[in-house]
Every structure is written in structure tokens, then in C-alpha cells.
Amino acid sequence: MDINFPVSFTKMNGAGNDFIFIDHRHTFLDQEQKAEMARKICRRCFSVGADGLIFIENSEQADFAWDFYNADGSAAGMCGNGGRCAARYAYHKGITGPKMSFATRAGLIKAEVLDDGNVRLEMTNPCDFRKGKPVKLGGIYYEVWFVDTGVPHAVIFTENEGVPVGIWGRQVRNEDQFKPHGANVSFVAKRADGSFRSRTYERGVEDETRACGTGAAASALYAAIKGLAEPPVNIITSGGDLLEVSFDLCGDGLGAENLTMKGPARFVYEGILTEEILNL
Numbered sequence: 001m002d003i004n005f006p007v008s009f010t011k012m013n014g015a016g017n018d019f020i021f022i023d024h025r026h027t028f029l030d031q032e033q034k035a036e037m038a039r040k041i042c043r044r045c046f047s048v049g050a051d052g053l054i055f056i057e058n059s060e061q062a063d064f065a066w067d068f069y070n071a072d073g074s075a076a077g078m079c080g081n082g083g084r085c086a087a088r089y090a091y092h093k094g095i096t097g098p099k100m101s102f103a104t105r106a107g108l109i110k111a112e113v114l115d116d117g118n119v120r121l122e123m124t125n126p127c128d129f130r131k132g133k134p135v136k137l138g139g140i141y142y143e144v145w146f147v148d149t150g151v152p153h154a155v156i157f158t159e160n161e162g163v164p165v166g167i168w169g170r171q172v173r174n175e176d177q178f179k180p181h182g183a184n185v186s187f188v189a190k191r192a193d194g195s196f197r198s199r200t201y202e203r204g205v206e207d208e209t210r211a212c213g214t215g216a217a218a219s220a221l222y223a224a225i226k227g228l229a230e231p232p233v234n235i236i237t238s239g240g241d242l243l244e245v246s247f248d249l250c251g252d253g254l255g256a257e258n259l260t261m262k263g264p265a266r267f268v269y270e271g272i273l274t275e276e277i278l279n280l
Contacts, residue, residue, distance in 0.1 A: 014081030016210025016239025070204025078150025080213015087111035169201020211237035
């Protein structure tokens with residue numbers, strides 16, 4: 001891997017999802033090298049550790065572009081929590097002003113850094129709404145709802161917030177109906193105050209994460225479609241943070257547009273990578 005060490009990085013956290021950011025506007029790693037770096041530096045205990053690695057790059061169509069990699073080195077089109085962190089990172093680094101757009105594999109994303117440190121993200125319009133085949137989990141059949149909110153998501157509503165997401169999510173993620181690429185899986189429970197607890201098993205991480213922005217969006221969309229809530233919908237992540245999801249449902253009741261998400265994006269620390277990470 002042809003990298004000029006040391007390499008500066010920034011660690012950020014978005015509602016429990018943690019990410020490593022590298023300014024890649026003046027260097028030229030190819031996709032394979034980026035994927036390898038993600039696998040090495042996202043390893044918890046052995047390296048920095050994170051849910052994903054995000055390269056900030058130049059763009060002719062937007063204020064900047066990102067190239068996002070999951071911890072296993074797989075590329076991702078969109079990540080809501082990562083998107084909010086990317087917006088705050090770019091603003092903090094002077095790459096853009098508080099209102100911006102950035103290019104992703106899922107399309108052009110608009111964002112605004114708010115005075116309170118939260119970020120409002122305008123996400124791509126969700127698509128591919130459909131009801132999946134029921135799945136048997138813990139001896140009970142559950143309805144499965146599918147939508148693409150930048151990445152594919154399966155949504156399952158439960159009465160119990162404490163379902164074994166790691167076990168059940170892995171099963172659903174690998175269901176034949178979601179092949180060949182699989183899907184993130186969000187388990188959603190309504191609370192007495194009208195908010196929803198959403199816990200997500202993420203492909204690429206292959207485990208439950210502390211938060212998933214696109215999963216929160218998928219959960220909110222189906223909460224409204226099923227008549228359980230009206231937008232804006234408040235989603236509580238596994239990490240305990242609040243994400244406010246707004247949108248307009250389409251007239252046919254199975255679609256939405258103007259999807260936005262507001263939530264936190266926090267700086268954790270900055271550091272330097274040494275070439276010894278290549279030996280991991």
C-alpha cells in the first residue's frame with residue numbers, strides 16, 4: 001500500500017455510530033487500497049476501531065464527495081449517521097459553509113450544520129418499498145417490510161425492545177429474499193411516549209451497531225405507513241440518542257419524499273496513523 005505516513009485522522013461519533021475520517025483530497029489511494037485500510041484501522045482493540053472509514057474527496061458536482069467503507073472493507077452507498085458527521089467535519093475543516101451538498105454512491109446529499117451542533121441531513125428519496133416474506137424468529141412469525149433508504153433495509157416491528165438483534169438480525173440479513181447483497185435489519189418497538197426504539201443489525205459490520213441512521217429512517221417510514229405515527233417521527237437509537245426523521249408520505253401510502261434527519265454529530269479526537277498499522 002503506497003501511503004505517505006504518518007496519516008492524520010479524525011474520530012467522530014453520530015448517535016453511537018463511530019467513524020474515522022481521512023482528508024483524501026490530495027492523495028490517491030485506489031478503491032482496493034481504501035478497502036484494505038478500512039479493514040486494518042477499523043479493527044477494535046488492535047487499531048483505532050470504528051464502524052466505518054470515510055474518505056473526504058474533491059467533487060465537481062458538490063462541495064465535496066465521500067467514499068465510505070464498512071469495517072469489513074465493503075463499500076457503502078449511504079449512512080445517515082456518517083453523513084451528519086461528514087457535514088460537521090467538512091464545516092469544521094473549512095471545506096464548506098454550514099449549508100452544503102456532498103456526493104455519495106447513493107446520490108447527492110444536502111446537509112446543514114445547526115447552531116446547537118446537530119446536523120440536518122436531506123437524504124435521497126427512499127425507494128423499493130415492499131412487504132417481504134414473514135420470517136420465523138424465536139418461534140414466532142414476524143412481518144418483514146423492505147425499503148432502500150440509500151442502503152437496503154428490512155424492518156421488523158416487535159413488542160419487546162430486548163430481542164436478540166445479533167442472532168435474529170444475522171438470520172434475516174442472510175434470508176434468500178434479500179440475496180445477493182443482503183440487507184440491514186432494524187427491529188422497532190413503540191414506546192409509551194410515542195417515540196420508537198430502533199436497533200439495527202448492519203451488514204458490513206455484521207453485528208448490532210449503537211445506531212444506524214438509514215435504519216432509523218426506514219423505521220420511521222414504516223411506522224408512519226403502518227399508521228403508528230405521523231412525521232416527524234422520533235427514533236431512539238441503541239446508544240440512547242434521539243434522531244428526528246421528517247418526510248412526506250406519497251398519496252398511495254407506500255412511498256415518501258423530502259426525507260430529512262436531524263441528530264447529533266460529535267468530534268471525539270484527532271490522531272496520527274503510523275505505518276505499523278500495515279502489519280495488522
